[in-house]
Amino acid sequence: MHNITVKVCMGTGGIAAGGDEVLAAFNREIAAAGIAASVGKKCSAHQVGCRGLCAKDVLVDVIINDSKVTYIHVKPEMVSRIVKEHIIENIPVAEFVAGDDYHNFHNKQFKVVLSDCGSIDPEDIESYIAVGGYTAAQKVLGSMSPEETTDLIKKSGLRGRGGAGFPTGTKWEIASKQTSEKKFLICNADEGDPGAFMDRSVIEGNPHAVIEGMIIGAYAIGADKGYVYIRAEYPLAVERLKKALDDARGRNFLGKSIMGSGFNFDILVKLGAGAFVCGEETALIASIEGQRGMPRAKPPFPVYQGLWGKPTVINNVETLANVPYIVRKGPEWFASFGTEKSKGTKVFALTGKIKNSGLIEVPMGIPLRQIIYDIGGGIEGDRRFKAVQTGGPSGGCIPADLLDTAVDFESLAKVGSIVGSGGMVVLDETDCMVNIAKFFLEFTRGESCGKCVPCRIGTKRLLEILERITKGEGRPGDIALLEDMSVDIKMASLCGLGQTAPNPVLSTIKYFRHEYEAHINDKKCPAGVCRDLLTYQVISEACKGCGACLRACPAKAITGDKKQPHVIDPSVCIRCGACFDVCKFKAVKKE
Amino acid sequence: MAKIKIDGIDTTVAEGMTVLEAARNIGVRIPALCQHPKLTPFGGCRLCLVEIKGFPRPVTSCTTPVSDGMEIVTTSPTIERLRRTVLELILSDHPNDCMICEQAGACTLQELAYEYGLRENRFAGERRVYEKKDGNPFIERDLEKCILCGRCVKVCDEVQGVEAIDFGYRGFDSKIVTSFEDDLNCEFCGQCVSVCPTGALTGKQWAKHGRQMGVKETDSICSYCGTGCTITYHVKNNDIVRVTSKEDTLNEGWLCVKGRFGYKFVSSPDRLKHPLIKKDGEFREATWDEALDLIADRLKKIKREDGPDAIAGLSSARCTNEENYAFQKFIRAAVGTNNVDHCARL
Ligand SMILES: Cc1cc2nc3c(=O)[nH]c(=O)nc-3n(C[C@H](O)[C@H](O)[C@H](O)COP(=O)(O)O)c2cc1C
Ligand code: SF4
Ligand code: SF4
Ligand code: SF4
Numbered sequence: 001m002h003n004i005t006v007k008v009c010m011g012t013g014g015i016a017a018g019g020d021e022v023l024a025a026f027n028r029e030i031a032a033a034g035i036a037a038s039v040g041k042k043c044s045a046h047q048v049g050c051r052g053l054c055a056k057d058v059l060v061d062v063i064i065n066d067s068k069v070t071y072i073h074v075k076p077e078m079v080s081r082i083v084k085e086h087i088i089e090n091i092p093v094a095e096f097v098a099g100d101d102y103h104n105f106h107n108k109q110f111k112v113v114l115s116d117c118g119s120i121d122p123e124d125i126e127s128y129i130a131v132g133g134y135t136a137a138q139k140v141l142g143s144m145s146p147e148e149t150t151d152l153i154k155k156s157g158l159r160g161r162g163g164a165g166f167p168t169g170t171k172w173e174i175a176s177k178q179t180s181e182k183k184f185l186i187c188n189a190d191e192g193d194p195g196a197f198m199d200r201s202v203i204e205g206n207p208h209a210v211i212e213g214m215i216i217g218a219y220a221i222g223a224d225k226g227y228v229y230i231r232a233e234y235p236l237a238v239e240r241l242k243k244a245l246d247d248a249r250g251r252n253f254l255g256k257s258i259m260g261s262g263f264n265f266d267i268l269v270k271l272g273a274g275a276f277v278c279g280e281e282t283a284l285i286a287s288i289e290g291q292r293g294m295p296r297a298k299p300p301f302p303v304y305q306g307l308w309g310k311p312t313v314i315n316n317v318e319t320l321a322n323v324p325y326i327v328r329k330g331p332e333w334f335a336s337f338g339t340e341k342s343k344g345t346k347v348f349a350l351t352g353k354i355k356n357s358g359l360i361e362v363p364m365g366i367p368l369r370q371i372i373y374d375i376g377g378g379i380e381g382d383r384r385f386k387a388v389q390t391g392g393p394s395g396g397c398i399p400a401d402l403l404d405t406a407v408d409f410e411s412l413a414k415v416g417s418i419v420g421s422g423g424m425v426v427l428d429e430t431d432c433m434v435n436i437a438k439f440f441l442e443f444t445r446g447e448s449c450g451k452c453v454p455c456r457i458g459t460k461r462l463l464e465i466l467e468r469i470t471k472g473e474g475r476p477g478d479i480a481l482l483e484d485m486s487v488d489i490k491m492a493s494l495c496g497l498g499q500t501a502p503n504p505v506l507s508t509i510k511y512f513r514h515e516y517e518a519h520i521n522d523k524k525c526p527a528g529v530c531r532d533l534l535t536y537q538v539i540s541e542a543c544k545g546c547g548a549c550l551r552a553c554p555a556k557a558i559t560g561d562k563k564q565p566h567v568i569d570p571s572v573c574i575r576c577g578a579c580f581d582v583c584k585f586k587a588v589k590k591e
Numbered sequence: 592m593a594k595i596k597i598d599g600i601d602t603t604v605a606e607g608m609t610v611l612e613a614a615r616n617i618g619v620r621i622p623a624l625c626q627h628p629k630l631t632p633f634g635g636c637r638l639c640l641v642e643i644k645g646f647p648r649p650v651t652s653c654t655t656p657v658s659d660g661m662e663i664v665t666t667s668p669t670i671e672r673l674r675r676t677v678l679e680l681i682l683s684d685h686p687n688d689c690m691i692c693e694q695a696g697a698c699t700l701q702e703l704a705y706e707y708g709l710r711e712n713r714f715a716g717e718r719r720v721y722e723k724k725d726g727n728p729f730i731e732r733d734l735e736k737c738i739l740c741g742r743c744v745k746v747c748d749e750v751q752g753v754e755a756i757d758f759g760y761r762g763f764d765s766k767i768v769t770s771f772e773d774d775l776n777c778e779f780c781g782q783c784v785s786v787c788p789t790g791a792l793t794g795k796q797w798a799k800h801g802r803q804m805g806v807k808e809t810d811s812i813c814s815y816c817g818t819g820c821t822i823t824y825h826v827k828n829n830d831i832v833r834v835t836s837k838e839d840t841l842n843e844g845w846l847c848v849k850g851r852f853g854y855k856f857v858s859s860p861d862r863l864k865h866p867l868i869k870k871d872g873e874f875r876e877a878t879w880d881e882a883l884d885l886i887a888d889r890l891k892k893i894k895r896e897d898g899p900d901a902i903a904g905l906s907s908a909r910c911t912n913e914e915n916y917a918f919q920k921f922i923r924a925a926v927g928t929n930n931v932d933h934c935a936r937l
Contacts, residue, residue: 275761292757292758294758296634296654297632297634297650297651297654297655299655299656300656445762445763446761446762447761447762448761448762448763449761449762449765450739450758450760450761450762450763450764450765451633451634451635451739451741451758451765452634452635452636452637453635453636453637453677453680453681453738454637454676454677454680455762456739456762456763456765457680457681457683457684457714457763458680459762459763460684460716460717460762460763461680461683461714461716464716464717481713484676485676485714488672488673488676488677491648491649491669491673492637492640492649492673492676492677493637494634494635494637494651499648
């Protein structure tokens with residue numbers, strides 16, 4: 001008798017690509033084929049969370065006895081063939097099956113936090129329990145003291161995954177030593193960096209791991225109330241989290257005297273309104289307290305005076321999701337991955353000009369090159385790699401000659417970037433670095449809470465200077481001005497947002513100064529991105545006089561007789577690039 | 592108690608005090624715009640940054656509590672550079688209105704710009720431009736001059752308990768707003784005006800009556816109620832140009848709408864300056880002696896003819912406790928009736 005499972009990727013990415021229709025199609029086809037009755041097979045189709053390779057969604061695993069076949073780019077109309085040929089006749093549909101790059105994508109990864117994501121059903125608590133879920137909480141609550149628990153986490157070397165990399169065990173220890181009748185544990189699921197979706201995917205794919213991590217953390221510090229602060233723009237994650245909390249309460253994993261241990265703990269969900277700054281811990285606390293999400297100065301740190309003035313531990317989603325695995329497999333096991341100071345693995349959202357964009361988990365210390373070329377499969381269209389931006393708006397750009405840099409807290413800081421929460425944007429030769437810096441400054445300028453001067457006005461001024469540079473109005477001295485301002489803004493700002501906002505500017509100046517100089521001195525954008533600096537010209541020798549450009553030009557800037565070389569009038573040209581795109585003979589030159 | 596060192600000076604201060612307070616205690620001045628001694632610390636203007644040994648970066652002295660053994664440096668080339676940059680950034684988004692600004696001469700920002708000698712601005716760029724729309728008779732809000740120090744928000748919340756205003760929007764677009772950005776519609780106590788370090792909040796009646804030069808300040812007691820708040824009249828050319836109150840008064844510098852803005856009566860032509868006695872349907876000026884004699888005669892006559900209960904005394908909240916006491920004593924003991932009441936009960 002066969003055991004057949006079909007797993008359909010139903011993370012936000014999977015659903016956007018049509019995952020729910022694919023799952024419905026499977027259920028329909030399986031029912032129609034009457035498999036259970038007629039063939040005598042045990043077969044089920046269910047949803048799973050994101051398993052990473054979002055670029056190839058919808059991903060479907062068909063597992064027959066223990067052999068797994070993965071299909072990529074699955075559409076509902078492909079389902080009937082998969083059911084008929086693979087499930088009924090046991091012959092996988094070769095043309096739909098994932099190729100080498102799917103396997104390369106996975107080979108260099110190592111999954112701890114994501115180990116059950118994409119394999120268990122996130123909406124079914126039994127599915128988590130079946131893979132060992134809640135045994136860690138049971139062990140801690142049943143047989144360990146709070147001190148032993150913090151010691152275990154300290155020994156694992158786990159550091160916060162929310163950005164700053166603060167040792168989690170130490171944070172818990174400080175909180176556990178505070179005498180207070182009330183303490184809080186907050187899970188930070190605000191995740192506001194552009195392009196980041198690590199925490200969302202963890203909650204969508206395995207919400208119970210986060211809950212279990214919170215139970216263990218709360219026990220260690222002595223908190224009886226927890227919050228998950230999650231942005232309202234994550235409706236699927238919120239829904240799955242709420243269901244998971246209900247199910248956990250139903251099994252007494254939350255509530256009074258959890259699993260008979262005498263330890264009480266419950267978790268509330270707080271929805272954030274989507275301000276990046278509310279991920280900053282003191283702003284997050286203000287937001288939960290019902291105030292405007294503005295950070296306050298530290299010290300005092302939240303472990304001493306946090307929510308409602310009480311000792312409060314704030315941990316990132318990924319930090320907490322690591323905890324049950326560390327307890328189950330032991331701190332030594334966890335510490336065996338990574339580098340001396342950065343233990344374990346880190347989840348990254350790999351995006352940008354990369355072939356295999358998606359969610360990855362790698363051991364700390366892996367060289368950037370392996371992430372980009374082995375896991376990511378290299379640059380889209382095999383263009384030339386230019387830089388990789390890590391750490392989102394707080395991070396920096398790392399150029400090609402530093403591609404062998406190890407990905408860990410210390411090494412990335414040394415080259416002027418950060419691990420951050422795990423955004424990783426790959427840039428190629430068609431990206432203008434001044435424009436990239438401008439992109440991030442647009443973000444931070446808009447997300448600054450407005451409380452302190454250097455960030456509120458400083459980011460605006462940085463952006464203005466970058467804007468004028470990309471418009472060809474850069475002035476001599478602008479680079480030095482950008483650098484001076486950046487240093488002062490970093491040093492004078494109140495919170496991490498302002499203290500890191502200039503990083504994209506500083507790192508692009510450091511490694512790509514020539515691009516800034518080309519914009520300012522020669523009024524040229526070497527990557528051909530900054531529209532105001534581009535010129536379009538017809539190469540007469542190559543022009544066949546087909547007239548395609550003439551018809552495409554919305555500004556009527558092109559003249560020329562049939563079969564004669566055409567000419568662009570630069571004073572009329574609005575630099576939209578329509579002629580460049582439409583010319584079949586590559587006769588339009590853009591520079 | 593915490594033993595600390597500020598700019599090389601050893602001092603012992605109470606635990607829980609902020610570094611800024613400790614420095615001021617020993618006469619070390621640290622510039623600040625958002626800090627106010629009566630309000631909770633904000634930490635937004637970043638001018639009070641100091642270096643503390645062992646801290647990885649400069650911190651705001653207004654928010655940092657002292658701790659034993661702290662070594663604090665309140666001025667250094669780095670600190671002064673940061674303060675200068677911060678001021679220059681503020682001024683890059685500030686109308687250069689000092690020529691015509693009501694607050695010139697009493698403006699902390701202007702004073703700091705003077706101190707740091709800031710004229711040219713490396714950061715000159717877009718400024719916030721707002722349409723003024725307050726139709727209220729008391730408070731002029733020129734938010735283009737606002738530096739978002741938050742003092743007005745805090746005083747309204749922490750002292751007045753009204754919460755009429757708060758921060759709205761984000762980043763460069765941040766703005767102090769009323770609900771739904773309507774006209775200001777509150778108690779108009781003007782506490783916010785009194786703590787605003789710039790010309791963003793001023794009294795509507797102050798306009799064009801004269802700025803600080805040549806103003807004579809005269810302390811007085813507000814005559815509106817029995818609390819007796821100490822007020823200071825600012826007088827120029829025999830005209831009251833504004834009313835303020837000093838922080839070391841019994842009312843700690845806080846006033847209400849009447850004391851702060853209700854000063855026009857002083858020079859009103861309708862103001863009653865002498866007793867008037869009506870004769871043949873016409874009021875004529877009289878002396879106090881004449882007026883009091885007349886009242887005494889009439890009271891005695893009514894009491895004699897109709898008994899004391901035909902008389903009632905009504906006192907005023909504008910009198911002091913002592914005056915009210917004397918008045919009820921007079922009605923009860925001298926007149927002989929319990930018919931005495933007070934306007935605050937009406
Ligand atoms: C502007 C800003 C945004 C932040 N956003 C997040 C976030 O979205 N998620 C997060 O976990 N931490 C975020 N952080 C870091 C948190 O302040 C805090 O350090 C972290 O949640 C602590 O958890 P950890 O020790 O597990 O890393 C942000 C910090 C700053 C300054
Ligand atoms: S650094 Fe920016 S985000 Fe942080 S408190 Fe200051 S203005 Fe707000
Ligand atoms: S006048 Fe008084 S009540 Fe009105 S906003 Fe100012 S402080 Fe608040
Ligand atoms: S109006 Fe005045 S007190 Fe209020 S925030 Fe602006 S500058 Fe500060």
